[in-house]
Amino acid sequence: MTNSEGGRGQLPIFGTGPRDRPAGSTAGGTAEARGDAGQEGMLQLVLALADQMRELTATVADLQATQASRPSPGAGQAGAAGSGRREPEPRPWCWLRMSHTDKAERLSELADWVREVLMAWPAAQRAYTPCWSWHWDVVEDLSMLYLAWQTAYLWPGAGVREVADFLDRLLPSALVRASDRLKPCTHGHQPDGERRDDADLVDQAVNGLRRLPQLKGQGELV
Template sequence: MSDSYGETGTTADANAEIIADLAAELEQLAAVVADLTARSSKTRKSEPEPPPRPWSWLPMPHTEKADRLAELGDWLTQVLFAWPHAERAILPCWMRHWDVIEELSMLYCCWKTAYLWDEATASDAAQFLDHWLPNAVARIEVRLRPCGQGHHPDRPRRDDAAALGPVVDKLRWL
């Protein structure tokens, strides 16, 4: 039998060659589509990343508190003490004052938001430098002033529960 290509079997060979060429082209197109998809997903963000969250010290397990306190100490040494006023204001006993730790934690969160968060703007850094940093350092300086005079909070935290109980009971009775 003869076909349009002349000899028998030539059509099958031609079809096989066309299919092989199409398969190669399809493979190249798939690679191009995969590359474009990867590039598109890198440039297009589906949802903005949330800003860093502040730490809540009270419910935190002790091991996590230790890790976070170490992280905070590293940040103080490596970053915050680049501002001489901060280094002078934050006395070496800062880690014995939970109110100061809270203040420094907030400042650390603001710094991470301004400098490490992907969505940060120059305005975030300006707000950190103009507002958060000087105000936090001023508050810490006031809180630590007694320690510069030899005072340290080594006593246990005051617990007013016993004195508060009767007052609360009386108010509920009224």
């Protein structure tokens, strides 16, 4: 034996068994074993959590793919089958910018709707006299009502609220305006007469406003 008596209690750098451990090292070894077991359990927990995260990631990806494949709310039938773009809401008509040919076509379209749809309401038959198409302010109001009906009933982006708004607010208010506007025509068409021209009085007001800076500069205006 080459080790001296005093060196028997020294551990080698790499101990391989109980004979290499000094006396009283059993408790330390047990603690090390418990530590190794704890680390092993923690590793298993981390691996399990990693598996769950992979499953959640795959589930989220599936849900996103499913959501993307669905047509967006309000998308038109053509858009849902093709590009998926939202069909635009019907736009108002601007009669002043229409040609006479376009006006004739629009008025014919409006008259078809008045006959086939609007006159289903008895109140509309009482409100609109047969000469409604000869009063352009009434035509403007009716075209608004027609497009509001299109938006509520034919536009794919509409819902119950648009229908309720048409029935509860737009239609009743239009009937009230028509009843008041066409009252003189109850017993026959009454022409609206020539359009009033206020150009003279407007010119006086405009010229007066243009002179104000000059009057102020001359001290004539307090």
